[in-house]
Amino acid sequence: MSARMPQGGRQGGSRFAQFKLVLLGESAVGKSSLVLRFVKDQFDDYRESTIGAAFLTQTIALDESTTVKFEIWDTAGQERYKSLAPMYYRNANCAVVVYDITQAVSGPKPPAVCAVTVLTVPVVQASLDKAKAWVKELQRQANENIIIALAGNKLDLVTDSPDKRAIPAADAEQYAREAGLLFFETSAKTAENVRELFTAIARKLPLDQAGPRNIRSGVQRSGVDLRPEASNTQGAGGCNC
Amino acid sequence: MEEIASEYDVVVLGTGLTECVLSGVLSVKGNKVLHIDRNDHYGGEAASINIESLFKKYGNYSPGEEPWKKYGRVNDWNIDLVPKLLMSNGELTNILVSTDVTRYLEFRQIAGSYVQQGNGPRATVAKVPSDAGEALRSSLMGIFEKRRARNFLEWVGNFKEDDPSTHKGLNMNTCTMKDVYDKFGLEATTRDFIGHAMALYATDDYINTKGMAPDAIARIRLYGNSMARYGKSPYIYPLYGLGELPQGFARLSAIYGGTYMLNTDVDEILYDGAKVSGIRATMKERGEEGDGMKFKTKCKKILADPSYFPGKVQVTGHLLKAICILNHPIDRTDNSDSLQLIIPQSQIGRKNDIYIAMVSSAHNVCPKGYYIAIVSTIAEGDSNHHLELQPGLDRLGRIEEKFMGPPIPIYEPLESGINDNIFISKSYDATSHFETTTDDIKDIYRRAEGKELVVEGLREGQNLVADE
Numbered sequence: 001m002s003a004r005m006p007q008g009g010r011q012g013g014s015r016f017a018q019f020k021l022v023l024l025g026e027s028a029v030g031k032s033s034l035v036l037r038f039v040k041d042q043f044d045d046y047r048e049s050t051i052g053a054a055f056l057t058q059t060i061a062l063d064e065s066t067t068v069k070f071e072i073w074d075t076a077g078q079e080r081y082k083s084l085a086p087m088y089y090r091n092a093n094c095a096v097v098v099y100d101i102t103q104a105v106s107g108p109k110p111p112a113v114c115a116v117t118v119l120t121v122p123v124v125q126a127s128l129d130k131a132k133a134w135v136k137e138l139q140r141q142a143n144e145n146i147i148i149a150l151a152g153n154k155l156d157l158v159t160d161s162p163d164k165r166a167i168p169a170a171d172a173e174q175y176a177r178e179a180g181l182l183f184f185e186t187s188a189k190t191a192e193n194v195r196e197l198f199t200a201i202a203r204k205l206p207l208d209q210a211g212p213r214n215i216r217s218g219v220q221r222s223g224v225d226l227r228p229e230a231s232n233t234q235g236a237g238g239c240n241c
Numbered sequence: 242m243e244e245i246a247s248e249y250d251v252v253v254l255g256t257g258l259t260e261c262v263l264s265g266v267l268s269v270k271g272n273k274v275l276h277i278d279r280n281d282h283y284g285g286e287a288a289s290i291n292i293e294s295l296f297k298k299y300g301n302y303s304p305g306e307e308p309w310k311k312y313g314r315v316n317d318w319n320i321d322l323v324p325k326l327l328m329s330n331g332e333l334t335n336i337l338v339s340t341d342v343t344r345y346l347e348f349r350q351i352a353g354s355y356v357q358q359g360n361g362p363r364a365t366v367a368k369v370p371s372d373a374g375e376a377l378r379s380s381l382m383g384i385f386e387k388r389r390a391r392n393f394l395e396w397v398g399n400f401k402e403d404d405p406s407t408h409k410g411l412n413m414n415t416c417t418m419k420d421v422y423d424k425f426g427l428e429a430t431t432r433d434f435i436g437h438a439m440a441l442y443a444t445d446d447y448i449n450t451k452g453m454a455p456d457a458i459a460r461i462r463l464y465g466n467s468m469a470r471y472g473k474s475p476y477i478y479p480l481y482g483l484g485e486l487p488q489g490f491a492r493l494s495a496i497y498g499g500t501y502m503l504n505t506d507v508d509e510i511l512y513d514g515a516k517v518s519g520i521r522a523t524m525k526e527r528g529e530e531g532d533g534m535k536f537k538t539k540c541k542k543i544l545a546d547p548s549y550f551p552g553k554v555q556v557t558g559h560l561l562k563a564i565c566i567l568n569h570p571i572d573r574t575d576n577s578d579s580l581q582l583i584i585p586q587s588q589i590g591r592k593n594d595i596y597i598a599m600v601s602s603a604h605n606v607c608p609k610g611y612y613i614a615i616v617s618t619i620a621e622g623d624s625n626h627h628l629e630l631q632p633g634l635d636r637l638g639r640i641e642e643k644f645m646g647p648p649i650p651i652y653e654p655l656e657s658g659i660n661d662n663i664f665i666s667k668s669y670d671a672t673s674h675f676e677t678t679t680d681d682i683k684d685i686y687r688r689a690e691g692k693e694l695v696v697e698g699l700r701e702g703q704n705l706v707a708d709e
Contacts, residue, residue: 076495081524083501085283085488087345090481223480224329224348224471226338 014065017207020091021070022142024134025098026127027080030153033188034098035072038198043189060202068202070094089141094148094201097138099131101152101185104166128152128167128175135179147204149182150175151197156187245500248539249275251689252520254507255546257285258483258675259666261490262682263544263689265340268497269700275538276494277505281527283491284322285546286669289484289606292318295564299644308642312566313608319482320564320606323669324598324615325678326351326476326581329467332679332696333486334477339699342489349604351476352577354468356381356438357584357636358430366573366582366636369438371468371475373398386428393425393435397461411454418457419448429587437585439464443594443619443671444586463676476581476674480605507549508535510663517543517662542662542689547652550665555655559620559648560671563630566642567612571599578603578612581673584632593619595633596673611641619671620648657688664689 023031036042039058059069073092078084104126135148152172158165169185176183182200186193250272253264261283264276282288290298293307293315302308309315327333327348337343354369358381370376373391382390401407409424422432436442440460447453467475479485495501504526511519519540525533547554570576582597589595599614600606607613616633620626626648627634634640654665667681686694 076492077498078492078495078501080500081502081505082526083503085491087481087485087488087492224350224477226334226343226348226477 014067015207016067016069017205018069018071019093019205020073021094021096021201022073022088022092023075023096023098024079024138026100026130027077029098029100029103029127030188031096031098032074034096034151034153034186034194034197035074037188037191037194039072041191043191045189058198060199062199062202062207066207068205068207070198070202086141089138092138092142092146093205095138095142095146096149096151096197096201097131097134097181098151098153099127099167099172100154101127101167101169101172102154102157102164103127126167128172132175132179135181145206147182147201148179149184149197149201152183152185153188155185155192156189159187159190245275245536245538246273248519249273249500250540251275251542251544252277252538252540253544254278254549255285255666256280256283256487256491256503257287257546257666257669258487258490259287259678259682259685260285260544260546261487261494262336262679263685264499265342265490265493265497266336266686266694266699267690268494268499269340271497274494274499275502275540276491276499277502277507277522279504279506281504283503284484284487285548287323287483287487289319289321289482291315292320292566292607295320295644299646301644312611317608318606319484320613321483321600321615322564323483324562324596324617324673325483325669325675326478326598326673328463328475328674328676329470329477330463330475331467331674331676332683333675335696336679336682336699337489339696340490340493341700342493345489345492346485347480348477349480349579350471351474351478351579351581351600352603353574353580354438354474354476355574355580355582356434357582357588357632358434360589360632364588368575369434369583370394371439371465381434382428382431386431389426389428390431390435393422393427394461394465396425397458398465400458400462402455402458413455414452416454417449417451418454421454421457422448433585433587435461437594438583441583441673444592474581478579478600478604482600482604482606510543511537511539512661515660517541542664544664544666544685544689546666547654547668550654550663553655553663553665554652556650557653558651558671560617560651560668561620561626561630561645561648562615562617563627563634563643563645565614565616565634565637565640565644566607567599567614567637567639568610568641569638570601570612571597571614571636572638582636583673584636589632591618591629592621593671595630596671597633597636598673617671658685659688662689 025031033043035056039056056072057069059067061067075084131150138146138148152167173183184193184197186197251267251274253260253274253276256278264274268274292312293309296302296309355366356369358365367381370379373394376390376394377387399407411420440457447457464475491501502524505522505524507520507522509521510517519538521537523533523535574580578601580599584595586592586594595618597614597616599612601612602609614637616630618629651668651670653667658664664685666685670677683694
């Protein structure tokens with residue numbers, strides 16, 4: 001129940017703040033892998049499409065007295081058919097938009113199973129363009145002051161064989177600069193730049209306002225906690241009638 | 242676009258709350274679920290929509306006008322289409338807790354629960370007493386009646402269905418609630434607020450039905466226990482509106498592998514003999530060029546809301562509803578930022594109660610200074626439906642905008658689904674809470690899975706791949 005932890009504050013001169021971070025990007029660009037590397041320092045070459053990695057937290061100590069806790073929301077695969085719910089974007093403080101630097105085009109894979117007939121001609125689109133579309137979607141649906149980082153993932157693949165690169169780093173960097181985004185090329189596999197990415201986000205977050213939900217702290221105070229242990233009367237069996 | 246699997250255990254049609262809870266539960270239990278909605282948003286009839294969408298849905302403005310513009314940012318509005326609240330101690334709350342969907346939602350109390358006595362200009366509005374102590378302070382009753390009501394509520398609190406010594410000499414199998422009220426000598430007006438504002442019966446049918454007393458007592462206890470949980474009222478409500486509930490359960494389903502497709506029309510239901518065997522469908526976004534993505538997949542079962550199978554459902558009644566935007570709280574309700582107000586049918590010469598459910602900016606459903614009140618009841622006549630709602634509208638005072646469409650049909654399935662493996666939900670009914678919705682959820686689960694849905698510990702033993 002990490003979401004119900006204290007949302008932020010100052011204790012003994014140290015600062016603690018919690019923020020909601022959402023992941024966006026096409027299927028199979030490595031969104032979950034990036035988070036798994038950041039949170040558990042693990043990588044799995046044959047990871048299936050996201051199942052279960054839907055709500056993770058990780059803290060970063062920015063300095064001796066400042067701790068930032070990320071509450072990380074994975075898409076849970078709902079981006080696959082453009083069916084992400086508005087709830088996903090709600091009150092997100094920061095977002096990582098991920099693309100695959102080795103992927104110039106993306107379209108439907110050939111149907112692996114016979115029952116499927118895909119009749120549409122896919123629009124051929126560079127994976128960076130798709131990332132741009134996700135940034136637009138964020139700007140439409142999320143808080144105005146959301147902090148967005150662009151992450152070109154699968155850097156390990158081009159380190160071994162540079163000809164696999166499909167998106168020049170300079171192109172992405174220029175776009176990120178124009179759009180006011182943080183930018184990193186990352187490898188969930190080797191961990192390159194993963195921690196740097198999240199640390200850069202943490203440094204850009206408005207720590208003085210301490211925490212995502214403090215924006216609506218009035219609501220937080222009067223909200224109710226549904227957990228049974230949060231209530232004095234629940235489970236006592238008796239009725240106050 | 243990624244390929245769709247060739248086969249699913251269950252295809253769910255419609256993303257209303259009933260369907261999303263079932264989709265979530267079935268995914269948690271290891272079923273492969275494909276969940277489809279023809280709309281571009283989650284929630285179906287149980288969605289919350291912004292004020293521009295509301296104007297467009299009801300079409301009550303002239304072409305060229307944009308009346309929503311005077312109400313601030315359209316996305317600051319989350320207006321429910323179904324007027325319901327959650328009982329704090331009700332079954333939906335239990336399901337939310339046991340599935341951990343509470344992680345994605347925040348709840349706030351509804352500030353008050355009120356009941357009207359009398360009619361027309363002489364009508365009064367009073368807080369519904371929730372326990373014996375409040376009964377003694379209530380303005381609803383005279384001094385002697387207060388004591389009788391206190392005795393009754395104390396007895397309800399100590400009642401145990403399997404312990405006849407707590408039954409006050411009544412035979413619970415055969416007696417009626419009238420017998421119980423008679424035993425305590427309660428006056429008609431007291432019976433009215435107990436039966437309608439605490440037990441939340443919308444008609445008086447319960448009073449003379451034999452063997453109904455334990456149900457009435459259970460309902461009064463649910464009210465009392467829900468009230469006791471947080472204090473102000475028996476109700477809680479999710480920030481940003483009821484439409485968050487289906488989204489939360491859809492996310493649960495997706496986390497456990499459920500596949501979600503909005504903007505998808507079902508072209509054909511495929512059968513193998515009498516039983517359903519699959520679907521053909523087309524996913525196409527609004528304004529998208531071309532034919533969209535057509536696909537076919539097999540399935541063993543379909544769960545659906547009534548709109549997907551008009552030939553397999555019947556109409557059981559009609560709901561009347563007016564969504565009203567106010568810029569002030571409701572008179573005589575202590576300036577409550579949110580409330581339920583019940584006008585019992587007997588007070589206004591009707592068979593069905595009129596409900597008012599009101600929420601406000603305190604629940605992040607509208608900008609500051611506004612209030613959204615929904616007046617609803619079951620239609621009793623064939624025409625002049627606005628007159629049926631009038632006693633409720635009268636309570637609201639000045640109304641900035643009123644959205645009232647034709648009577649809304651309430652559907653239920655003709656068959657259980659055992660024969661064709663198509664399990665259809667009921668429409669959201671006129672009750673003010675979700676208890677009948679969770680009854681339907683459990684009933685569909687029982688029909689579709691052949692066993693009871695056990696709410697406690699739903700997620701226990703279901704390991705998440707990378708959960709904390």
